[in-house]
Amino acid sequence: xxxxxxxxxSISTRIRNLFMASSSFDFLSVKPYTPPSWASHLHPLPSHIxxxxxxxxxxxxxxxxxxxxxxxxxxxxxxxDDLSGMQLSGNKVRKLEFLMADAIAxxxxxxxxxxxxxSNHCRATAVAAKYLNLDPFLILRTxxxxxxxxxxxxxxxxxxxxxxxxxxxxxxxxxxQIGSVTLTNILKEKLIKxxxxxxxxxxxxxxxxxxxxYIESVREIEQQIQSGTSNVKFDDIVVxxxxxxTIAGLSLGSxxxxxxxxxxxxxxxxxxxxxxxxVQGLLDGLKAGVNSRDIVHIQNAKGLGYxxxxxxxxxxxxxxxxxxxxxxxxxxxxxxxxAMLNDMNENPKKWEGRKILFIHTGGLLGLYDKVDQLASxxxxxxxxxxxESIPRQDGTGKMF
Numbered sequence: 175x176x177x178x179x180x181x182x183x184s185i186s187t188r189i190r191n192l193f194m195a196s197s198s199f200d201f202l203s204v205k206p207y208t209p210p211s212w213a214s215h216l217h218p219l220p221s222h223i224x225x226x227x228x229x230x231x232x233x234x235x236x237x238x239x240x241x242x243x244x245x246x247x248x249x250x251x252x253x254x255d256d257l258s259g260m261q262l263s264g265n266k267v268r269k270l271e272f273l274m275a276d277a278i279a280x281x282x283x284x285x286x287x288x289x290x291x292x293s294n295h296c297r298a299t300a301v302a303a304k305y306l307n308l309d310p311f312l313i314l315r316t317x318x319x320x321x322x323x324x325x326x327x328x329x330x331x332x333x334x335x336x337x338x339x340x341x342x343x344x345x346x347x348x349x350x351q352i353g354s355v356t357l358t359n360i361l362k363e364k365l366i367k368x369x370x371x372x373x374x375x376x377x378x379x380x381x382x383x384x385x386x387x388y389i390e391s392v393r394e395i396e397q398q399i400q401s402g403t404s405n406v407k408f409d410d411i412v413v414x415x416x417x418x419x420t421i422a423g424l425s426l427g428s429x430x431x432x433x434x435x436x437x438x439x440x441x442x443x444x445x446x447x448x449x450x451x452x453v454q455g456l457l458d459g460l461k462a463g464v465n466s467r468d469i470v471h472i473q474n475a476k477g478l479g480y481x482x483x484x485x486x487x488x489x490x491x492x493x494x495x496x497x498x499x500x501x502x503x504x505x506x507x508x509x510x511x512x513a514m515l516n517d518m519n520e521n522p523k524k525w526e527g528r529k530i531l532f533i534h535t536g537g538l539l540g541l542y543d544k545v546d547q548l549a550s551x552x553x554x555x556x557x558x559x560x561x562e563s564i565p566r567q568d569g570t571g572k573m574f
């Protein structure tokens with residue numbers, strides 16, 4: 175049986191031959207991992223990392239309207255859609271850098287993960303798996319009425335099916351009754367009986383291995399602040415919470431590093447107590463020795479429910495895009511920003527004079543699932559009125 179080192183060397187050679195025309199190209203390379211000095215006491219430490227993300231992503235001022243007095247909001251998009259390509263974007267990529275390295279180390283030939291029908295994580299996992307010559311199997315949660323129907327090609331589903339992911343649909347009722355762990359284990363046992371070597375990635379990639387993606391993101395933020403010219407010191411970090419791994423890594427990293435910013439998480443599903451307990455499990459899995467309630471404040475922002483939006487929330491997403499040029503996804507960052515500004519409006523003294531780093535977790539493909547609801551907010555078009563007597567003048571390329 176191949177050792178972990180042999181497995182890494184083998185896959186690294188295959189990927190290099192397939193994708194790397196020059197040794198200076200780091201994308202898809204596997205490298206030994208050295209943690210930040212302030213996180214070196216955590217256990218277990220990852221041994222390797224795959225380069226899947228284009229980092230660092232920039233931090234810039236976000237000119238949101240109607241902020242409390244002397245409050246500044248800055249923005250960091252954890253994985254830029256315009257830099258990474260829409261198919262491998264969003265915050266899940268940082269977790270997958272560690273999770274895919276672990277899958278390869280264990281000799282996997284396939285990966286299994288689970289999520290909602292428009293899961294950004296499942297789409298990113300499918301694409302990353304294909305990049306690394308692994309076969310992706312996705313268990314997708316949908317409504318009871320649609321579970322026996324073709325899921326279609328909207329948003330994340332288009333990318334998943336385009337790259338050849340194997341989709342398994344499950345109803346929300348079955349999901350709630352059986353649970354994500356049991357469902358992934360059922361599929362894992364089936365694939366093992368077929369002679370496969372599957373590696374299971376939990377909902378959102380949120381386990382102790384994936385949490386390292388956001389411990390590492392804190393090192394990136396820390397280095398950006400230290401090397402920047404703005405001399406900004408963030409008081410708070412605000413981020414959406416959907417599975418718990420992102421806030422576990424961010425809050426632990428911020429508390430251990432020189433950042434020391436208070437992390438505010440807005441949960442888009444479940445409830446704050448559930449996430450405090452879940453994050454505590456991740457922290458305990460890393461032997462961090464801290465209490466989740468001491469390092470992250472979690473507020474409820476799920477509204478109608480996971481991936482469900484009110485017209486006010488969608489109107490807000492449209493207004494932010496129009497006012498600032500920043501497009502928020504409706505499932506995660508859109509709800510978090512909406513809840514943050516509502517809290518600022520209701521409790522301005524809490525936020526006055528503070529410097530806030532808002533973490534945009536990506537996931538813009540989720541907008542395509544909301545086109546019918548968004549249509550009434552984006553009606554600004556008309557036929558151009560042109561006089562027939564105007565003389566013709568061609569530019570570059572006739573385009574017909």
